[in-house]
Amino acid sequence: MSKGSRAVRFRGGGLGLFIQSPLHIVGTAFLLFLVYVAVSNIAAGDYTLRQFLQNLIFGLAQGSIYSLIALGYTLVYGILFMINFAHGEVFTAGAYSGFFTMYTFAQSGFLQENTLIAILLTFLSGTIASVMVAVALERVAYRPLRNAPRLVPLITAIGASITLQQLYLRLFGASARRFPDINLYILPDVFTDLECRVVDGVEQCLGMDIIGGIYPVEIFGIALRLRPISFIVFFGALFIMWALWMFIQKTKTGRAMRAVAEDKSTSALMGINVDRVIVTTFILGGALAGAGAVLFVIIPGNGQVNPLMGFFPGIKAFTAAVIGGIGNVPGAMFGGLFLGVAESVGPSLLGISNQLRDVISFGLLVLVLIFRPTGFFGEVLSEKKV
Amino acid sequence: MTLLTVENAHTYYGKIHALKGISLTVEEGEIVTLIGGNGAGKTTTLNTITGIVPTAEGRILLNGDDITHTPAHEIVSKGVVQSPEGRKIFTRLTVRENLEIGAYQRNDSAGIARDMAYVFERFPRLKEREKQLGGTLSGGEQQMLAMGRALMASPRILLLDEPSMGLAPLLVAAIFDVITYLNRENGTTILLVEQNAAMALIVANRGYVLQSGRITHADDADALRNDPTVIEAYLGGH
Numbered sequence: 001m002s003k004g005s006r007a008v009r010f011r012g013g014g015l016g017l018f019i020q021s022p023l024h025i026v027g028t029a030f031l032l033f034l035v036y037v038a039v040s041n042i043a044a045g046d047y048t049l050r051q052f053l054q055n056l057i058f059g060l061a062q063g064s065i066y067s068l069i070a071l072g073y074t075l076v077y078g079i080l081f082m083i084n085f086a087h088g089e090v091f092t093a094g095a096y097s098g099f100f101t102m103y104t105f106a107q108s109g110f111l112q113e114n115t116l117i118a119i120l121l122t123f124l125s126g127t128i129a130s131v132m133v134a135v136a137l138e139r140v141a142y143r144p145l146r147n148a149p150r151l152v153p154l155i156t157a158i159g160a161s162i163t164l165q166q167l168y169l170r171l172f173g174a175s176a177r178r179f180p181d182i183n184l185y186i187l188p189d190v191f192t193d194l195e196c197r198v199v200d201g202v203e204q205c206l207g208m209d210i211i212g213g214i215y216p217v218e219i220f221g222i223a224l225r226l227r228p229i230s231f232i233v234f235f236g237a238l239f240i241m242w243a244l245w246m247f248i249q250k251t252k253t254g255r256a257m258r259a260v261a262e263d264k265s266t267s268a269l270m271g272i273n274v275d276r277v278i279v280t281t282f283i284l285g286g287a288l289a290g291a292g293a294v295l296f297v298i299i300p301g302n303g304q305v306n307p308l309m310g311f312f313p314g315i316k317a318f319t320a321a322v323i324g325g326i327g328n329v330p331g332a333m334f335g336g337l338f339l340g341v342a343e344s345v346g347p348s349l350l351g352i353s354n355q356l357r358d359v360i361s362f363g364l365l366v367l368v369l370i371f372r373p374t375g376f377f378g379e380v381l382s383e384k385k386v
Numbered sequence: 387m388t389l390l391t392v393e394n395a396h397t398y399y400g401k402i403h404a405l406k407g408i409s410l411t412v413e414e415g416e417i418v419t420l421i422g423g424n425g426a427g428k429t430t431t432l433n434t435i436t437g438i439v440p441t442a443e444g445r446i447l448l449n450g451d452d453i454t455h456t457p458a459h460e461i462v463s464k465g466v467v468q469s470p471e472g473r474k475i476f477t478r479l480t481v482r483e484n485l486e487i488g489a490y491q492r493n494d495s496a497g498i499a500r501d502m503a504y505v506f507e508r509f510p511r512l513k514e515r516e517k518q519l520g521g522t523l524s525g526g527e528q529q530m531l532a533m534g535r536a537l538m539a540s541p542r543i544l545l546l547d548e549p550s551m552g553l554a555p556l557l558v559a560a561i562f563d564v565i566t567y568l569n570r571e572n573g574t575t576i577l578l579v580e581q582n583a584a585m586a587l588i589v590a591n592r593g594y595v596l597q598s599g600r601i602t603h604a605d606d607a608d609a610l611r612n613d614p615t616v617i618e619a620y621l622g623g624h
């Protein structure tokens with residue numbers, strides 16, 4: 001589609017804004033239907049602000065994990081113009097490594113003694129495992145195909161994804177493993193009425209359990225039940241993304257990454273080791289996926305680890321990256337949060353089963369591809385290029 | 387002392403035989419120009435020297451060391467710096483970041499800061515636009531940035547590929563000023579590829595004429611300027 005026609009579309013207001021082709025008519029009809037269902041649900045009083053807030057907070061936490069994974073897709077795409085379809089398996093590696101570490105700690109009692117250190121070491125091991133798989137993928141599967149037509153590494157990526165799934169299946173077995181329950185109590189002096197139990201006739205209160213706990217809270221007169229872990233995951237992911245952003249914008253290596261993304265041969269003329277920068281990109285993507293995987297399994301209720309577990313988070317994060325505009329770093333961050341909130345808020349808002357949340361994600365992908373094939377942030381990028 | 391030697395270099399693009407046995411030398415402190423028509427192989431010669439395209443046959447020596455198969459990014463750290471044809475500045479990096487990328491191989495922050503100040507003094511336009519994205523600069527400003535970026539690498543030998551291409555006459559003069567200045571004041575050795583042969587032969591000590599992947603003339607710049615066949619073909623003969 002040419003730039004001109006897009007510009008015209010934005011200038012023309014009203015319904016003409018959407019209708020450019022038969023596909024747009026279908027898309028618009030679908031959108032209007034969704035709005036109608038949502039509005040009638042709200043009007044009928046079947047949907048409450050309480051539900052919305054509850055789902056919003058959960059969705060932001062889940063979405064921030066999608067963002068972390070989506071960044072891996074977008075970083076690799078930005079530099080190699082290929083979709084690393086095996087990125088979901090990079091995520092799985094982090095989850096398994098995190099699981100084995102935490103399981104060992106739980107068995108030995110170290111988890112109960114030094115909970116915080118156990119959690120940090122779990123993050124470390126998850127991140128390292130994901131980085132190793134990501135780097136191996138680049139070295140074995142993608143580097144030999146650097147100059148091949150673009151379809152070839154794409155097919156290889158799908159092959160690598162299946163190979164890794166089978167490898168995990170052989171190594172770890174098909175059965176799902178349950179991530180250990182973690183309780184980390186903080187500030188017993190502040191939260192004096194939480195987690196209390198009677199020991200030998202004396203009441204003891206442990207404080208707030210920021211991993212396993214769930215507590216009633218009242219905000220603006222609305223009674224909610226919130227998990228502190230949602231906030232920890234959300235702000236933790238935000239912090240990691242901020243660190244990534246600073247790395248890309250402010251460091252010498254980050255600058256070299258941006259240069260290589262724009263023009264590889266000129267970058268080499270500047271003395272940049274292009275191969276090393278590409279490996280760095282895979283390391284970053286792997287580290288984000290590994291950290292995301294541990295955050296994912298730590299959330300109570302998510303905690304199943306199995307060989308195929310990377311598929312859905314992977315494909316959703318890919319969707320998030322496309323929604324944000326693939327290759328665009330802020331786009332991936334936004335896309336992940338957007339998707340997480342949409343699939344968390346969506347089912348109850350539309351009055352459909354929570355099982356259908358995946359349908360919402362992929363429905364959104366279709367809508368975005370119909371109306372804005374470059375994703376939300378894609379346009380900004382191409383305008384900057386001109 | 388001979389800084390750069392190309393010995394009987396052959397280069398291919400698939401089946402296309404682009405360089406058919408090029409030999410040339412550049413002495414320390416010289417300006418040498420490489421002239422020739424479109425498709426003669428000038429850019430390919432520079433890309434062969436800097437390792438962007440592989441040399442199929444022949445050798446490239448820097449100070450007597452064989453660099454024929456050294457990876458491109460390592461050749462830069464040996465002081466061979468190419469400013470590519472068509473400027474190729476990074477449009478999504480700021481002006482300052484482009485200059486910093488030029489100094490990528492260096493670790494002497496004091497020297498880098500000094501060279502940055504020098505570039506900004508030499509091209510005040512770049513200073514004014516320090517924080518702008520490279521892609522927003524005009525063609526002339528981009529060419530200045532490309533020159534500045536090459537300077538930031540603190541080259542021993544600078545390979546310039548058509549630095550005056552597409553510029554207004556006044557800017558062409560300014561670019562050639564910088565070239566002579568660099569050579570005289572900084573002692574930078576320069577291998578200059580130009581379609582503007584008249585200008586190139588004024589600033590250069592020696593020149594080579596390239597035609598269909600072969601060197602047809604090699605002489606002092608003055609001699610080439612007065613050679614009837616060169617005048618006929620490259621100086622808009624009369």
Ligand SMILES: Nc1ncnc2c1ncn2[C@@H]1O[C@H](COP(=O)(O)OP(=O)(O)OP(=O)(O)O)[C@@H](O)[C@H]1O
Pocket residue numbers: 399402404422423424425426427428429430431471581
């Ligand atoms: N990437 C490439 N793939 C295939 N052939 C190429 C490639 N680059 C150059 N060539 C061919 O090699 C020959 C030499 O090209 P080169 O770019 O070195 O010429 P040049 O002297 O720099 O020309 P110009 O003045 O137009 O820049 C030409 O015939 C060109 O078509």
Ligand SMILES: [Mg+2]
Pocket residue numbers: 428429430471
């Ligand atoms: Mg050329």
